Amino acid sequence: MNASQAQTPSAPALPDPAATSVGAMGWMQGFPPSADKLIVFENPMSGAFPRNRWTFSHVRELGPTANVWRGPGAASALVAAPRDLDGVVFQSMGGEALNFGQMLTRTYTDGVLVLHKGRVVYEKYFGALTPERPHLAMSVTKSFVGTLAAISVAEGKLDPAAPVTQYLPEMKDTAYGDATVRQVMDMTIGVKYSENYADPKAEVFDYARAGGMMASGPNYAGPRTFYDFLKTLQKEGEHDDGFAYKTVNAEVLAWILARANNQSLPELLSEKIWRRIGAEQDAYFMVDRIGTASGGGGLNTTLRDLARFGEAMRNGGRANGQQAIPAAAVADITRGGDPAKFAKGGYALLPGWSYRDMWWITNNEHGAYMARGIHGQSIYVDPKAEMVIVRYAAHPIAANSGNDSLTLPAFHAVAKALLAP
């Protein structure tokens, strides 16, 4: 099937998923690969489509990273109970009738796993991703950082009502000089920072260059660490006015967490989550030139471990035979944020949603909530359907709008199918 032909007339023409697959492109084959098949960090397009279909499963091969140890124990069991979900039909937000299998192809899925009542009812890998290989989570990382913040609050190590400067005095003269930790956790910060990947002048690229996540070229003279970039951020608008999704808030929160716990983010994730949920593989973070992990988008995990984390969330923090994550932390997330504030964020495809502790709360009739990355990476927890869907993807469009119109109805349709007697 040629997906671009299958688009609705109003949708933008997208590249054919099959013709742009890792197999079809032949990236990085041979010793050495030929010049046209080579993916190198110095190429600023190494993380862009179609190279991202290879790169997102090979991030550590392009730059420095820090390990997130899974711990000494055995992996928690993931019992397979396969169901054929490919045929589950849904209607896209554009009104097109599709099924789950078509959605996976059309949204450039690298891997997807569906848990129902804790059992693996569906698990598929495409292209460069394999069950043991970590994939770039991008902004799904933020939900881990938000969860670690909620855990730190539950453990009494972090005060959400405190000013940011209590933990980060060096942020005094920045946008965060008069902000609270809670405002950072819920992204209601007034800060001049554009997340628009379609605008080459957007600050998101300054951020990526400062953190060493994309090539900065030989004449680069900007900040050389995440922290130094964060210290340049200036105020725009007011705090607490409304939800404004900006990656730098997750980096600020990660910095706060490191100070509050006196632990690096990789160590903290290992100790507080990875070792407790029975992770099967180590995870890892991209790090900047001084070894600081990116809390905004640098996490890489296997799909299976992402599923284990989602399932722990669904079970109020219980995983691997123990209270892996404090119940209070999970409750603080699932209570959600203020939909009125969220509405100011301008997400036309997400009516009635809210945002809390760096999680996206659907407020639908199933009480579903999500972690979301801009190329389609997601954790979708549906408490009513006792379902968790995790997905890694490498969509050509760096915006959730490229995925949401298909994925959100598809996830809900699968939930309803699993609820059916």
Added chain:
Amino acid sequence: MNASQAQTPSAPALPDPAATSVGAMGWMQGFPPSADKLIVFENPMSGAFPRNRWTFSHVRELGPTANVWRGPGAASALVAAPRDLDGVVFQSMGGEALNFGQMLTRTYTDGVLVLHKGRVVYEKYFGALTPERPHLAMSVTKSFVGTLAAISVAEGKLDPAAPVTQYLPEMKDTAYGDATVRQVMDMTIGVKYSENYADPKAEVFDYARAGGMMASGPNYAGPRTFYDFLKTLQKEGEHDDGFAYKTVNAEVLAWILARANNQSLPELLSEKIWRRIGAEQDAYFMVDRIGTASGGGGLNTTLRDLARFGEAMRNGGRANGQQAIPAAAVADITRGGDPAKFAKGGYALLPGWSYRDMWWITNNEHGAYMARGIHGQSIYVDPKAEMVIVRYAAHPIAANSGNDSLTLPAFHAVAKALLAP
């Protein structure tokens, strides 16, 4: 104890191990670390003493790496049967009476593990190293590459008698244009390449810059991959004349292996060794700008997995309840090389030794053989004593002569102590 005071009069003055420990130096503490405690890749001294005591346990945090997956199975058991070996006395080659514990301190040990009859009789970690953390193996890497070559020969995938150019036609106009694979495996290649770390103009630094293993600076115009560097190597002297230890031979062999197996070195090590010996953690390789793993010195493993590999070698390739490594490959290694050729290598401290498949054969009365890295990294297999000693270290002197006069007598003394009734 101040180790420099404890040196024999003829030995060079060395830094006090305690005063230069990771704990004493306080490297990379804080968020961010202060400038004087920072270790960054751009600093060409980041891998030199005393920073190496931190860096060797954090290599992936400074640059790109490729994973060596341990496989889906559980780790093979390492049963502890502790013995107090600290007091085992020996005489250094300089005539000094010391014990094993003193040797460990005096040679800047990061970790050491002794297996006797497959059980862990001694295991200690110092400084930055922990049981789950990989450490830079440096030239111990070469013995893995040599073992993989011997495995490929046993599997019929590699012909040691073939010319190098059968696998690497692009090496036709280099020193390797008239060499055989066997000559590469045993390092009897006549090639202009200096391994002298004390000479800043030595080619070993050109090699390291080409492979992205050390900072090359903004005006660097030399080769940007291992392969491109190898293609510049010119002949000096004759092949097969004698043993000449040159890291580039291991890189050439790694390239041959990739071509012969159509697999990258990390994949090959995972499939042929790591998944078979019951490794406890993933290992990893440093990779260059196009993702090529360094077979000359880029491997990082935990000490425990290094011990598992040594124990598999001691048992003729049997490990984890199976013939993990072909017996023929192990036999090809342990038969050793030609001591007359080895003698031409000029190792005054290693009389009567030989070199085969990138392993060092002592030819002592115990039939011991070794893998050796220049800062003291080692695998020491003593078949008669049914003993394997593995050690990671970060000695100030980048040469085995800094370790051998103490470590070799110490290892042999421990072997004799374990043999005693």
